[in-house]
Amino acid sequence: MSVLSEPVQKKAGCERLQGTGVSEGLVVGNAFRVDHGSYVMPDRRIQTSEIGAELDKLRRAMEMSKKQLEEVRQNLAQTLGADHAEIFDGYMMIVEDPSLFNLARKIMEKELCCVEKAFSAAIDSFCKEMDKLEDEYLRERSADIRDVGERILRNLIGEVVDAPLLPPSDGVEPEHWIVIADDLSPSAAARMNPDRVAAFLTSTGSRTSHTAILARALGIPAVVAVNKQSLDAIEDGTLLALDGTAGEVYVHPDEQVLRIFDERREAQEVLLNHYKAESNYPVETLDGYQACLVANVELPSEALNVRQRHNVGIGLFRTEFLFINGMNLLDEEEQFKAYKSTVEAVKPYSVIFRTLDIGGDKFLSQLKMPHELNPFMGMRAIRFSLSQPNIFKTQLRAILRASAFGKVRVMFPMISTLEELEKALRILDEVKAELKRDHIEFNDQMDVGCMIEVPAAAMLAEKLLKHLTFFSLGTNDLVQYSLAVDRSNPHIGYLYQPAHPSIIRMMKNVVDVALSNDKWVSVCGEMGGECLYTPLILGLGIHELSMSPVSLPSVRMVIRSIKMHEAEDLVNYSLRCGSAQEVQEECKRFLQRVCPELVAKNV
Ligand code: PEP
Ligand code: MG
16 A cells, blocks of 8 residues: 555664565554573373373363463454454364374374473474465464464473563553564464554564464554564664665664654555545546456455455355365365355445365365476366366355355366366256255356466357356466466566466457357456556446455555546557557556556556
8 A cells, every 4th residue: 555665765773674574554663572481392102001191191281272262252352353363263174173183192102202202293293284285374374373382382392372472561661662573473473462562573474374364454554574594683662764665774763853743644544534535436537437346255254354344255266275274175065154254244235255276386285186296287176176076066055055155156277178167067066966866955046157367268268258257367377378388486486477468468368259149257366456558448348347456545545546448548559559568568557557556556
């Protein structure tokens, strides 16, 4: 949301640190270091006869951890509401799951070491597997397991687990602290008092970590992934200026920095007021063309926020993320509960559930999937679901059952052939027939669509559409597969070009096919949330844009500032271009003209 993203020049005595901004806000406050504190790990040899007693100790520590987590969960539910406390449901699942316990027992039996050592080794081995994953979100779930494991371990050793995080208020010391830590566990973040903690600053973490999600929920600005050495050098009490949007931190900010922070604060306030005023108006262009904004979410807990804060539905629910906290696959009942709560949270708006997109860079430790040389081209998404009909059917049953409680749509990811789509639809029909036979309610008319993220599907749109109600353009993968550029490889990031004329042409083909058949198209890749491309997307005739919730206000603002015929001219111009750079330059000129306030962020 920041409009002044130019970094302040580094000056003598004022060091600038760059990290990742994960929770918006500008704060000037004093540093306070929070360390997990070290403990001495017992390292005893035991006799086989002692194993039973050692396991009892572990059971008690797990029970105690469960109670403490329940307490944290309840406190959080009181402060923030039940939806945010749901993060701790995942924690409860970890503490209740027998896998860690069983692994610790095996290690103890084999090595005849004490339970503390065995349990610590069990956590390490479990998390090491998850740490190898490329997917950022999945790696973060390994951090959750470590957090819960650490708590159980401390309970085993008899350490204080939930010690207060800040010094007691004495009315003299500063009241607003910027909490610094290598890593801040969600349990620690949940114990922060937003009245006294002005911001978080950590050397690890990412946008999708639960701590970042909680920081946003608590409204505490946060910057993560700052160089560890630089953070270690900051002493308690040091004055810091932190920008949670730009991901910048200034150590010992001087007058110039403080003045610029004031200017940024003013600019953000103006923009926020503008967004607030705008949010009451319909999402339509200056010449009355209506658009529909919806959100991308990964967890049911985000659904309520999307509905309450942004008053929109869900255009992409990435269901695979539901499976990540647990160590077992979710059964039908568990999935149904999650889907139903999401549907009820966004009522009267709709939810598009995307069936599992496992594979590529998203793997589940529960599924022993064979190693692949080229996983993005391999057993991914619908290919995986079709190869595991039982898992696929269970998911479809749960989604269909949820369709009896609100407006549900379903879509299949990574369709590349007509046969794949037909097979998926046949399985959907089978599941419907089973539900009817069992007299279980569902919406027989539920909309079914597919994602267009493989060039083959974009070119074959006409054939695919005969069986569907809508398409959703997954530009993240469409760009990756069209331009042969790995979306997660920073070394070839310069080739990752959503504005490449070939992408615009493919999108146009898909939209033209849909519109001439009275069907609709949505875009749910990151391109849909980049306001630089909003005029282009609208000009193509796409009426539904699904994006990360933080992008909703700026995209809404662009839509309300443009005229449709100008957006169509932009598309025609882009279709004549030979390079992404030409298209991008024209998009910038367009945005500069209609919404100059937003340009600084996008240049
Ligand atoms: C996409 O590919 O654009 C998309 C939305 O799917 P994901 O990012 O989950 O692969
Ligand atoms: Mg995709």
